[in-house]
Amino acid sequence: MNIVMINGSARKGNTLTAINVFKKGLANCHEIDIINPDQLNIAPCKGCGACQCHQGCVDQDDTNSTINKIVAADMIVFASPVYWWGISAQLKLIIDKCYCRGLQLKGKKVGVIIVGGSPTDNIQYQLIKQQFQCMAQYLSWNVLFHQSYFANSRDDLSNNKQALSELEKLGQQLD
Numbered sequence: 266m267n268i269v270m271i272n273g274s275a276r277k278g279n280t281l282t283a284i285n286v287f288k289k290g291l292a293n294c295h296e297i298d299i300i301n302p303d304q305l306n307i308a309p310c311k312g313c314g315a316c317q318c319h320q321g322c323v324d325q326d327d328t329n330s331t332i333n334k335i336v337a338a339d340m341i342v343f344a345s346p347v348y349w350w351g352i353s354a355q356l357k358l359i360i361d362k363c364y365c366r367g368l369q370l371k372g373k374k375v376g377v378i379i380v381g382g383s384p385t386d387n388i389q390y391q392l393i394k395q396q397f398q399c400m401a402q403y404l405s406w407n408v409l410f411h412q413s414y415f416a417n418s419r420d421d422l423s424n425n426k427q428a429l430s431e432l433e434k435l436g437q438q439l440d
């Protein structure tokens with residue numbers, strides 16, 4: 266499979282750990298691309314609607330090359346820290362920009378990895394899960410997993426053996 270992973274964190278912390286461990290579990294036959302929005306030049310969606318009668322986004326930045334990768338993927342893994350009870354602006358930026366090719370994201374396999382600084386009974390994880398469920402329903406996604414982890418300091422997740430083994434197994438289980 267061609268798997269695109271979107272890293273919603275700018276720091277080398279828990280989200281990156283989760284991405285790397287999941288990636289470690291994946292078989293060599295997969296093609297993997299990690300998108301780091303904070304290292305790209307992507308303007309937020311202006312809602313101009315020009316994309317609806319134009320091929321792609323009119324912004325002359327990294328938007329179209331990034332969205333091309335996502336459209337070409339068989340599977341998208343969305344990974345984000347919790348920021349203010351929701352996903353990070355970095356991840357939301359990319360999701361918003363997918364609007365220009367929205368329906369071409371139909372039927373994708375999807376995985377979601379969320380890491381927050383509060384225990385997993387916090388309502389924030391349900392809110393985020395519901396948001397992804399709505400997107401999945403709209404775009405007929407096949408959500409293969411949605412994982413939420415409690416990790417606050419940069420290296421908390423790398424010290425959570427259970428989380429690491431779970432994430433690696435999720436990678437191994439993909440065919």
Ligand SMILES: Cc1cc2nc3c(=O)[nH]c(=O)nc-3n(C[C@H](O)[C@H](O)[C@H](O)COP(=O)(O)O)c2cc1C
Pocket residue numbers: 274275276277278279280281345346347348349350351380381382383384389416417418419
């Ligand atoms: C701007 C900002 C907002 C945050 N808001 C929340 C929040 O609402 N709930 C929460 O549990 N943790 C919150 N956190 C903590 C992060 O989710 C937590 O530290 C996470 O592990 C960061 O992931 P990272 O190491 O991949 O960047 C926030 C952190 C930042 C920087």
